[in-house]
Amino acid sequence: MRRSPRDTETSVRRVSRRGLIVAGLQAGFMGLLALRLRHMQVEQADAFRLLAEENRINIRLIPPRRGRIFDREGRLIAGNEPAYRITVVPEDAGDVGAVLRRLARILPLTAEEIERVRAEAERSAPFLPVTVADRVSWEDVSRVAVNAPALPGITPEVGQSRVYPTGEGFAHVVGYVGPVSERDLDRYADPEPVLRIPRFQIGKVGVEARYEEHLRGRAGTRRVEVNAMGRVMRELDRQEGARGADLQLTVDHRLQDYVRARLGRESASVVVLDVERGDLLAIASSPSYDPNKFVRGIPGADYADLRDDERRPLASKTVQDAYPPGSTFKMATALAALEADAVSPEETVWCPGHLEVGGRRFHCWKRGGHGHMNLDEAMRESCDVYFYDLALKVGIDAIAATARRLGLGQAFDLPMSAVAEGLVPDREWKARTREARWRIGDTVNASIGQGYVLASPLQLAVMTARLATGRDLAPRLVKSVDGVEVPAHQSAPLGFNENHLRRIRQSMHAATNHRRGTAYASRIVEEAMAMAGKTGTSQVRNITAAERRAGVIRNEDLPWQRRDHALFVDFAPFETPRVAVSVVVEHGGGGASTAAPIARDVTLQALYGGEPPLEAYPSAARSRIRAQQERLRRDRAAEEPGGGRA
Numbered sequence: 001m002r003r004s005p006r007d008t009e010t011s012v013r014r015v016s017r018r019g020l021i022v023a024g025l026q027a028g029f030m031g032l033l034a035l036r037l038r039h040m041q042v043e044q045a046d047a048f049r050l051l052a053e054e055n056r057i058n059i060r061l062i063p064p065r066r067g068r069i070f071d072r073e074g075r076l077i078a079g080n081e082p083a084y085r086i087t088v089v090p091e092d093a094g095d096v097g098a099v100l101r102r103l104a105r106i107l108p109l110t111a112e113e114i115e116r117v118r119a120e121a122e123r124s125a126p127f128l129p130v131t132v133a134d135r136v137s138w139e140d141v142s143r144v145a146v147n148a149p150a151l152p153g154i155t156p157e158v159g160q161s162r163v164y165p166t167g168e169g170f171a172h173v174v175g176y177v178g179p180v181s182e183r184d185l186d187r188y189a190d191p192e193p194v195l196r197i198p199r200f201q202i203g204k205v206g207v208e209a210r211y212e213e214h215l216r217g218r219a220g221t222r223r224v225e226v227n228a229m230g231r232v233m234r235e236l237d238r239q240e241g242a243r244g245a246d247l248q249l250t251v252d253h254r255l256q257d258y259v260r261a262r263l264g265r266e267s268a269s270v271v272v273l274d275v276e277r278g279d280l281l282a283i284a285s286s287p288s289y290d291p292n293k294f295v296r297g298i299p300g301a302d303y304a305d306l307r308d309d310e311r312r313p314l315a316s317k318t319v320q321d322a323y324p325p326g327s328t329f330k331m332a333t334a335l336a337a338l339e340a341d342a343v344s345p346e347e348t349v350w351c352p353g354h355l356e357v358g359g360r361r362f363h364c365w366k367r368g369g370h371g372h373m374n375l376d377e378a379m380r381e382s383c384d385v386y387f388y389d390l391a392l393k394v395g396i397d398a399i400a401a402t403a404r405r406l407g408l409g410q411a412f413d414l415p416m417s418a419v420a421e422g423l424v425p426d427r428e429w430k431a432r433t434r435e436a437r438w439r440i441g442d443t444v445n446a447s448i449g450q451g452y453v454l455a456s457p458l459q460l461a462v463m464t465a466r467l468a469t470g471r472d473l474a475p476r477l478v479k480s481v482d483g484v485e486v487p488a489h490q491s492a493p494l495g496f497n498e499n500h501l502r503r504i505r506q507s508m509h510a511a512t513n514h515r516r517g518t519a520y521a522s523r524i525v526e527e528a529m530a531m532a533g534k535t536g537t538s539q540v541r542n543i544t545a546a547e548r549r550a551g552v553i554r555n556e557d558l559p560w561q562r563r564d565h566a567l568f569v570d571f572a573p574f575e576t577p578r579v580a581v582s583v584v585v586e587h588g589g590g591g592a593s594t595a596a597p598i599a600r601d602v603t604l605q606a607l608y609g610g611e612p613p614l615e616a617y618p619s620a621a622r623s624r625i626r627a628q629q630e631r632l633r634r635d636r637a638a639e640e641p642g643g644g645r646a
Contacts, residue, residue, distance in 0.1 A: 057223055057225055057236065059127075059221055059222070059223050061128070061193060061194055061197060061219045061220070061221060062219060062220035062221060062222055062238070062240065062241055063159060063160070063194060063197065063200060063219060063241075064194070064216060064217030064218055064219050064220070064241040064242060064243055064244060065080060065160055065217060065243040065244065066080055066160065066162060066177075066201075066215050066216065066217065066243075066244045067214060067215040067216075067217065067243065067244030067245045067246045067247060067482075068080070068246045068247075069174055069207060069208075069215075069246070069247045069248075069249065070246065070247070070248045070249065071170075071248070071249055071251050071252060071253040071256075072248065072249060072250050072251060072252055072279070072281075072479055073252060073253065073254075074248075075166075075253040076165055077164065077165070077166050077169070077170045077174060077249070077253065078162065078163075078164055078170075078174050078208070079162075079163055079164075079165065080160040080161065080162060080163065081160070081161055081163045082158055082159075082160065082161075083134065083135050083158070083159055083160065083161035084135070084136050084137070084138065084140070084141050084156065084157070084158055084159075085131055085132075085133060085134045085135065085136060085156075085157055085158075085159055086103070086107065086131075086132045086133045086136060086140070086141075086144055086154065086155070086156055086157075087129035087130060087131055087132060087154070087155050087157055088100070088117065088121065088129065088130050088132050088153050088154050088155075089126075089127065089128070089129050089130075089153045089155070090121040090124075090126045090127075090128075090130065090153065091126035091127055091153075092152055092153035093152050093153025093154065094152060094153070096117070096118055096121050096153075097114070097118055099151055099152060099153060099154060100114045100117060100118070100132070101114065102150060102151060103132065103144070103151055103154055106140075106143045106144060106147055107132075107133055107136070107140055107143075107144070109132070109133070113132075113133075117130055117131075117132050120199075124196060124197075125196065128193075128196060128197055129155065129157075129197065130199075131199040132154070134161075134199070135161065135296065136156075140156075141156040144156045161201075161295065161296075162176070162177045162201060162295045163292060163295070164176070164290075164291045164292050164295075166253065166257075167290050167291075167292065167639070168260070168288035168289060168290055168291075169253065169256055169257055169260060169288070170251070170253075170256065171206075171288045171289050171290070171291045172206070172283075172284070172285045172288060172315075172316035172317075172318070172416075173206055173207060173249070173251060173283055173316075173416065173477070174206050174207050174208055174249075174291070175203060175204060175205035175206020175207060175208040175209055175291065175416075175417065176203075176204055176205065176206070176208060176291035176292075176294040176295060177201040177202060177203050177204060177208050177294075177295055178201060178202070178204045178294055178295070179199040179200065179201055180195050180196075180197075180199075180200050180201070180202055184202060192219070193219065194216075194219035201295070202216065203215065204294070205417040206316075206415070206416055206417055207247065207249070207415045207416070207477070207478070209417065210415030210416070210417075211245075211247060211415055211478070211481075214244065214245040214247070214481055214482075215244040215245065215247065216244050217241060217242050217243045217244035217245075218241045218242040219241045220238065220239050220240045220241030221238075221239050221241075222237065222238040222239070223236040223237040223238075245481050245482040246481075246482055246483075247478055247480070247481055248478070248479045248480045249477055249478060249479060250274075250279035250280050250281065250476055250477055250478070250479045251280055251281060251282060251283060251477070252281050252282065254609075254610065255272060255281055255282045255602075255605060255606055256282045256283075256284055257636055257639075258282075258602070258605050258632070258636070259272070259282045259284040259602055259605075260284050260286060260288065261632045261635050261636050261639075262598055262601055262602060262632065263284065263286035263598065264286070265286070265287055265311070266286055266585050266586075266588065267286065267287070267310075267311035267312065267317075267585070267586040267587065268285075268286050268317070268583065268584060268585040268586060268588065268598070269284065269285045269286070269317035269318040269321070269457040269583070269584050270282060270283075270284050270318070270457070270581070270582070270583050270598065270599075270602055271283050271318050271457045271458050271460070271461035271581070271582045272461070272579055272580075272581050272602060272603075272606050273461045273462065273464075273465050273473075273475060273579065273580045273581075274578070274579060275465045275468050275469050275473060275571065275577045275578060275579060275580050276578065277476065277488045278465075278473045278474050278475050278476045278488055278489055278491070279475075279476050279479070279488070280414075280475050280476065280477050281579065281606060282602070282606070283318045283319075283458070283477070284318070285315065285316050285317040285318050286317075287309070287311055287313040288313055289306055289313045289314060310560075310561065311586075316416060316417065316418070317457065317584070317586075318456065318457045318458050319414065319416050319418070319419045319420060319456055319457075319458050320417070320418045320419070320420055320456070321420065321456060321457075321584075322420045322421075322422045322423065322454035322455055322456050322459075323454060323455065323456075323457075323538055323565055323567070323584055323586075324449055324450050324451075324453060324454060324455075324538035324539070324565070325408075325449035325453060325454075325455040325460060325536060325538065325567060326448065326449045326450065326536030326537050326538035326539075326565070326567050326591065327382045327384075327448055327449060327534060327535060327536040327537065327567075327591070328449060328455075328460055328463075328534050328535075328536035328567050328568070328569045328582075328591075329403070329408075329446075329447075329448065329449030329453060329455070329536070330378075330379060330382070330387050330447070330448060330449070330534065331379075331406075331463070331467055331504050331508065331534060332399060332402050332403040332406055332408070332463070333387050333390055333391055333394075333399050333402075333447045333448075334375060334379065334387070334390065334504060334507070335402050335406075335467075335496065335500060335501070335504055336394050336398045336399045336401070336402035336403075337390045337393060337394045337398075338375075338497070338500040338503065338504075339398070339402065339496060339497060339500060340394050340398050342390070342393040342394040343375070343390060343393060343394075345374060345375040345376065345503050346374050346375075347374060347375075348372040348373060348374045349372070349373055349378070349383075349385065349386045349389045349390075350371070350372055350373075350385075351364055351366075351369045351370040351371060351372075351373055351383050351384075351385035351386060352369040352385075353366060353367050353368050353369035353385070354369075354385065355385045355388045355389065355444070357388070357392070357440055357441060357444050358439070358440050358441055360441055362384070362385075362388055362441075362444050362445075363384070363543075364383060364384040364385045365382065365384055365537070366381075366383070367552075369385070370383040370385070370386075373385075373386045375503065375507060376503075376506065376507045376510055379504075379507035379508065379510065379511055379534070380507065380510040380511045380514050380516060380517045380518070381511075381516055381517070381518060382511070382518050382534075382535060384448050387447045387448050388444045388447055388448070390447060391443045391444055391446065391447030392440070392443065392444070395443065396425070396426050396427065396438065396442065396443040396446060397426050397427060399443075399446060399447065400424045400425065400426040400446075403424045403453075403463075404424055405466075405472075405494055405495075405496075406462075406463040406466050406467065406494075407459055407462035407463045407466055407472075407473075408422055408424050408453075408455050408459050408463055409421065409422050409423060409424030409455075409459075410422075410459075412458065412459075412462070412474060412475050414458075414475060414477050415477060415478060416477070419456075419458075420454075420456045422454045422455045422456055422459050423452055423453060423454040424453065425442070425446060425451070425452035425453060426438070429452075430442070430452075449536065449538065450538065450539065457582045457583070457584045458475060458582075460567070460569050460582035460584075461475075461569070461580050461581065461582040462474070462475060462580075463569070464569040464570065464571050464580040464581070464582060465571065465577075465580035466494060467501065467504055467505065467508075467571070468505065468532075468571035468577040468580055469491070469577065470493060470494055470496060470498060470501050471491040471492060471493055471494060472489075472491050472492055472493075472494050473489070473491045474489035474491070476488050476489065505532055505574070506532075508532035508533055508534050508570075508571075509530070509532040509574050511532075511533060511534050511535065512524075512530075512531055512532055512533045512570065513530060513532075518535040518591070518592045518596075519533050519534075519535050519568065519591075519592055519596040519600075521592070521596075521597075521618070521621075522568075522592070522596035522597045522599070522600040523600070523618060524572065524600060524603070524604060524616055524617075525615070525616060525617065525618055525619075526613075526615065526616040528573060529572060529573050529604065529607050529616060530572065530573060530574045530575075531570045531571065531572035531573070531574060531600070531603055532570060532571055532572070532574045533568055533569060533570030533571075533596065533599065534568070534569055534570070535567070535568055535590070535591035535592045535595070535596055536566075536567030536568065536569070536591045536595075537564045537565070537566060537567065537589075537590050537591045538564060538565045538567065539564055540561075540562065540563070540564060540565060540587070555589035555590065556589065560587050561587060562587075563587040563588070563589055564587070564588075564589055564590070565584060565585065565586055565587060565588060566583075566584070566585040566588030566589055566590055566591045566593070566594035566595040567582075567583065567584050567585075567591045567595050568581075568582070568583045568591050568592075568595035568596045568598070568599040569581065569582045569583075569599070570599055570600075570603060572603050572607060573607070578606075578607065579603060579606045579607065581599050581602055581603050581606070582599075583595040583596075583598050583599040583602070585598070601625075601628075604616055604617075611629060611633075614626060
């Protein structure tokens, strides 16, 4: 059937119209596409370039170099050493577990270590590197580098690790570093990104912890190009961070080494204080430990040995521990009585070996008594009954106030961990803390440094320095930060009557240099170096009446934990004091027999700046001292670590 011309014309018009519509739609779509392409290629070019770069460029943190720590002579006591490690970046690795299992064919990784890395990777940001193995050998690094194409996200790195070249010498002062823990992060409101790098090390105790902000420094960054497998192809840019500040301490490494050698394995502590500026020249606790073990990850068995040792090598006894000061407290009692005009130095007290107070008998250390004693004689021979009588005359509040002015009962601001405040008790303290009334027997006990009274070896050294100078000296441990001097405390007069202070010093001199003095055997015979000191013995057990009747058991016949603590304090030279020393030997027995000889040897070492001449010692002791010096020389030479200077 043939279509009419009219129908044909109508059909053509319809087709042409539809074609125009379709063509118009196509043209509009192409126009919109062109506009979109222009928008993306021109106006959003920077944004898409950044997205592309994020797929091939990573920004990684560069841990800062930790500041070093030196002694007062410039001897390195905490530094850094190169250490190779293997890290993994989770976002580059993809399946971290699978990559670690492949890595385990090259490195000796246990299943527990693999699980530890996976757990750390899940906790940390995906772009932060996680340490897989630390302190690996160069051979391990080489094997990992050769197999890098099969190990996406795995990178061998060389970093810095903390090292303590003096080993045990400054462990209780400097402390040690360790990996950042959740507890560490909780101390910061907004932790720095570098602190979130797993196993990044920060100071845990001691100076390392207290000066963490100075020592840590500021992290740097580097931009690296990676391929599709996450392998680093090249470094594009690097911005170095700022290294940590170097610290210089006031401690003298030679004196510190001598003190440690002299203490040996005693459970003891020694503090040597410069009485002019308050610098701590030595502050040592014994026994000690090697902080390098904590940096490298101390085995559980080794830590258990340290923790369970009855002589407590982990404790910084010089500042953390507080002991009954025993007779070293008698200077505070005597000075309080003189200041209150409660006694004259020549006034005597009869000592029959005990004093009856409130229906209770308080004994003197000398069972048969000392007879008539004045101040000098009582201090010289450490007569307890004399000081019981003084305390009853002056009262506990005056004694406590004097003791606090001398530095007891306060925590000094030192960058060491857990600095103890000690305790100087009085009526208000007992009512507040014990909800009990102060009794006259408490005053009697306190007068000889027993009962509630507690003092750290640091506080005893400060007390001795203040008695020697009459000024409110305060201890200083950090000498400078990055070469900038840390100001010493500007001491001021304590306000005591100088005649009273002079009398106390003379009585301490008699205790050390008079033939009947308790420390006469440990005197310094070189007149220009003569010291003034005081022995102390503090009980750690109660002596029953039955034991007194039968005879008090000697310390050497008791188990070690039940023996008395031995104490001694001194300053020297007597005429022009330069150093103050305190020694506490836990369960050492008598202060005269155990602590005083150590203090005398340490004092001479500090005054001479090295080994003193034998002529400074009593003639009867010189052969023994010669043998001791030779032994200590050998011991120190055997332990001499490698070190460096600033």
